Structures are given as structure tokens and as C-alpha cells.
């Protein structure tokens with residue numbers, strides 16, 4: 001619906017294609033729509049970013065793709081196609097066989113994502129045994145190699161160590177090793193560096209880039225840090241309150257953000273080339289001020305470009321002219337930056 | 343979901359049992375250092391160790407045969423011979439050597455305590471793990487059963503089982519074991535449920551690891567600490583309950599078996615003249631139960647994941 005595929009260059013088919021995804025949680029306080037009308041696709045080798053503040057629905061979107069939302073309390077609608085197959089039509093069995101083998105995920109917090117009482121060697125080995133039908137011995141050897149590949153020296157001697165014996169950066173390396181163990185074609189990284197020190201963040205991102213580039217791995221990078229996007233991603237989808245508000249390739253997004261929210265995100269990151277003493281401009285308010293999309297634009301209360309229409313009518317995601325062929329470009333705004341009506 | 347159980351990988355590196363032993367080692371190694379620093383823990387450990395040694399070595403330590411009524415003639419309705427060169431602690435009300443009876447009583451308490459706790463642990467753990475691991479109807483059914491068991495005071499439950507099954511050592515063990523079932527079932531179910539919400543379980547799910555493997559290989563090892571602690575505390579309860587059942591006349595009816603609870607009962611009538619007869623077994627019961635409780639509480643603190651680095 002919003003895809004702007006250029007007719008001139010034939011692009012490879014999308015590996016992951018999400019259309020009109022909506023996730024509703026049934027809670028004791030009524031239903032909560034965490035995600036709606038989310039569409040994006042990822043081709044093999046492409047790096048796509050989902051960007052947004054806390055609570056914008058990034059994790060819920062990725063969990064829906066992985067099939068990890070609680071079946072009882074979460075209702076997932078729309079379509080999620082992987083390699084042409086409709087994931088939502090698959091059985092639990094079929095989806096579980098894909099997880100870890102075809103698609104893998106790296107979680108935000110390396111402190112809690114590893115089992116504290118199981119040696120890391122066992123945690124790496126079990127995914128190999130599960131999907132590659134390896135014996136224990138084969139899995140152990142392979143685990144040592146995997147640790148070496150993610151930059152843990154003498155990996156095979158550290159297989160017996162427990163997570164608490166490793167630093168945060170090391171743990172994230174282990175989690176990356178586990179995620180990439182079976183060479184998945186799709187990797188979802190949910191804020192993989194948020195919980196780490198700044199210096200370690202750069203190392204981990206560099207490692208991820210090395211490991212996925214050239215292998216044809218499709219990467220979905222979830223982050224609230226546009227700095228991460230700048231170094232790694234081709235296509236960006238900016239989310240706010242559960243919906244995509246702007247989709248654009250990286251360069252035009254950074255050069256000419258159109259949605260006021262995107263503009264705000266860009267202004268709030270520190271820049272080395274900014275004049276000294278120039279204050280950062282945080283987006284006023286917090287995501288808690290978000291309205292539901294039913295009564296107009298959810299970003300309106302925090303928006304500098306707000307016009308009357310924003311609070312009475314809900315903006316639709318409208319396809320834009322694509323600057324670069326093969327990329328998605330779309331905008332959900334009545335009064336975008338650079339074309340202000342008032 | 344759990345239909346394809348047989349295809350679970352069982353390689354030497356990743357069998358659930360294998361993981362659990364390694365896990366246990368590291369857990370205990372860390373706990374040991376913390377245990378040594380607490381005087382109460384050391385006291386508890388010493389008592390437990392002594393008790394176990396005495397129980398195991400009773401035949402070597404005891405000066406006489408157990409429950410021999412060789413000196414029954416020396417016992418009169420008014421008095422029981424006290425300490426002498428031949429009998430360090432004197433005789434008991436049946437005319438047996440007191441020290442011998444106490445030593446063999448330790449053996450009896452240990453056997454019944456361990457067997458009944460193991461019984462309660464295995465049945466309770468199986469129930470708790472299936473309730474927490476399978477959820478849904480199984481969970482509801484198991485938990486109703488546990489609620490019913492819990493609503494009956496454990497001693498009353500043990501009394502009812504012993505009354506139904508008749509007086510024998512086995513029925514004592516079963517009676518006390520049954521009373522432990524709901525405690526372990528609750529512990530493991532709660533642990534299963536709280537662990538299932540943890541990130542590492544979600545992460546294992548993201549790797550397509552099967553449900554059964556997640557429960558046995560990831561969740562269960564994390565419940566090991568609290569289970570060990572509970573088992574230790576349950577031993578204390580069991581030792582008291584063995585004595586209590588005997589005291590109520592529901593214990594092992596074989597008079598050849600030395601048992602602290604029955605020694606207490608026999609001493610009851612003579613308490614005015616000869617408090618010694620009740621004090622010895624009473625102190626044994628109290629110290630042993632205290633030892634296991636101290637040790638269990640210390641273990642609880644030592645194994646607390648929040649205290650682990």
C-alpha cells in the first residue's frame with residue numbers, strides 16, 4: 001500500500017513483508033492497541049531500522065514477527081510474510097522451527113537474556129543441537145568457534161563459564177553468537193546496545209555490521225538512537241505511539257526529515273559539528289502525553305507544527321515520491337516540515 | 343506442544359540432567375563461601391553433620407544391642423536405674439540402654455525423615471512442574487488438589503494417613519511425605535511461573551527451543567536453590583512429625599525399633615520422678631530440628647540469587 005517500488009531496477013523479493021500489522025493486548029483494564037497499521041519490508045542483505053521512543057511499539061512489532069507474543073492476551077492481525085509464506089497462518093510448530101534457524105533475535109538486556117545458572121557453552125550448544133541436529137561434541141566444538149567469531153578470545157576454553165563471569169559487552173557477544181549460530185536469514189536486533197557502556201556500544205555495532213554484511217542477512221535494527229541508524233541502516237521507519245509516522249531511506253531522512261517527530265529526534269542527538277554551547281533541543285513533553293490515534297494525530301500535543309486539523313482528523317500514512325528506487329517512502333502528517341501551511 | 347518429546351536432543355553436553363549437575367556445583371561452590379561466614383550456619387551445619395554421622399554409625403557407637411530388654415527387671419514402677427558405669431545415660435523405661443536407644447533413634451529419624459522428604463519432594467515437584475510447565479487445566483486441577491491438602495494442618499493430614507494405612511514404618515513415611523507434597527508443589531509451580539516471565543525464557547523461545555527443554559533445562563535449574571533449602575527445612579519438620587506421630591500412638595508399632603517419639607511417650611508417666619527419661623529424647627529432637635532449620639535458613643540466604651555476583 002505504501003511501497004514505492006521503482007519500475008526501473010528489479011529488486012529482489014522481500015524476505016520479510018509486514019502489512020497492516022496490528023497488535024491488541026487484552027488486559028484487565030480493557031484492550032490496549034500497542035501497534036497498528038504497521039507496514040514494512042526487508043529484502044535479503046538489507047538493513048532496516050525501526051526507530052521511536054520508549055513505548056512506541058518497536059518491541060511488540062518484533063515479537064509479533066518472531067511469534068513470541070502471548071497467544072492468550074495478544075491479538076495479532078494483518079499479514080506477516082516470510083519468504084512468501086504467511087507466518088500468521090502457520091502452526092506453533094512451524095513457527096518454532098523457523099525461530100533460531102531462519103530468524104533470530106537479539107534482545108536489549110544481555111544481563112537477563114542469558115540463563116544465569118547455565119554455562120554459556122550449553123546455551124550456545126542447545127540451539128545448534130536443536131536446529132542443526134548436531135551431537136553434543138559437535139555442538140561444543142562449533143560453540144567454541146562461534147565465540148571466537150564474535151571476538152571472544154580462546155572461546156572454547158570459556159564454554160564452561162557462567163554469565164555472571166562475563167562483562168556486559170561479552171554477554172552481548174555471546175547472545176550475538178547464539179543468534180547467528182544457525183546462520184539465520186533474518187536477524188532482529190532489539191536495542192542491542194542500549195544496556196551497554198558507550199565505548200562497548202560502538203564495538204558491538206561494529207561486530208554486528210561485520211557479521212551481517214556480505215552474508216545476505218536481512219537485519220531489522222530496533223533503536224531509539226538515530227546514531228545507530230546512521231552507521232548501519234539503509235531504510236528507516238519512524239514509529240510513534242504504535243504507528244509508523246515516517247518511512248524513508250537513511251540519507252533523505254537525515255538530510256530532510258519531514259515529520260516533525262523525526263525532526264525532533266534529529267535535533268535531540270548531540271552533534272560534533274554543532275557550534276559550542278548550542279543547546280540540544282529535546283522534544284517537549286514525553287510519550288506519556290500521547291493521545292490515541294482515534295482523536296487526531298497522537299503526536300499533536302507535543303508538535304510545534306500543529307494545526308487545527310491535527311486534533312480533529314487522523315492523518316493517514318501517505319506514500320511519497322521515492323528519492324531512491326527500491327526504498328519505501330511515506331509520511332503521516334498534515335503539516336510536514338518544509339511545507340508548513342501556517 | 344509437547345508431543346514430540348522423544349526428539350529432544352540428549353547429547354552429552356546438553357541433556358537437562360547434565361546441565362543441572364554442573365549448575366548445582368557452581369551454585370553450591372559460591373554458597374559455601376557465604377555459609378562459612380555465618381556462625382549460625384556453621385552451628386547448623388555441625389549439628390546436621392553430627393546427626394548424620396551418629397545415625398550412620400549408630401551400630402558402631404552403641405554399646406549394646408538396640409531395644410534389648412535385658413535389664414527390664416531393674417525397672418520398677420517407681421524408678422528406672424540412672425547413669426552408672428555400665429550405662430552412661432542410664433536405662434530407659436523399657437529397661438534398654440538409654441544411649442543405645444538415642445543413637446538408634448537418630449538412625450530411625452534420619453531414615454524416616456529422608457525417605458518421607460524425598461517422597462514429598464518427588465511427588466510435589468512432579469505436580470508443581472507439570473502445573474507450572476503445562477498451565478491451563480492441569481494447573482487448575484493440581485492447584486485445587488494442593489489447596490485442599492494445604493487447608494488441612496500437616497500433622498492432621500499425617501495422622502489421617504497413618505490412621506488409614508495402619509501402624510508401620512512405611513505408613514509413617516507416607517503420612518509425613520504426603521504432608522510435604524503441597525509445599526514442594528507450590529514452591530516449584532511458583533518458581534516455574536515467575537521464571538517463565540524472565541528474559542532468558544523469552545530468549546530461549548526466540549531460538550525455537552522446545553517447551554520441555556526450556557522447562558527442564560532452563561527453568562528447573564533456577565529452582566534448584568530454593569528446592570534444596572525447602573528440602574532441608576522439611577527434614578526438620580519431618581523429624582518432629584515422626585516423633586509427634588509416635589507420641590500420638592500412630593508411629594511404627596514395632597517395639598524393636600528405637601524411636602525418640604516413643605521414648606517420650608513412655609517417659610510421660612514417669613516425668614515427675616524421672617524427668618531424665620523425657621529430657622534426653624526431647625533434647626535430641628529439638629537440637630536436630632534446630633540444626634536442620636538453622637542450616638536451611640542459612641542455605642536460603644547463601645543461595646539467594648540476589649546475593650550472587
Ligand SMILES: Nc1ncnc2c1ncn2[C@@H]1O[C@H](COP(=O)(O)OP(=O)(O)OP(=O)(O)O)[C@@H](O)[C@H]1O
Pocket residue numbers: 025027032034052053054055056057058059060061224
Ligand atoms: N504484554 C503486554 N501487555 C499489555 N501491553 C503491552 C504488553 N507488551 C507491551 N505492551 C504495551 O505496548 C506498548 C509498546 O510497547 P513496546 O515494548 O513495543 O515499546 P518499545 O517501543 O519497544 O519501547 P522501549 O524502547 O521501551 O523498548 C507499550 O505501551 C506497552 O505498555
Ligand SMILES: [Mg+2]
Pocket residue numbers: 058059060190
Ligand atoms: Mg522495547
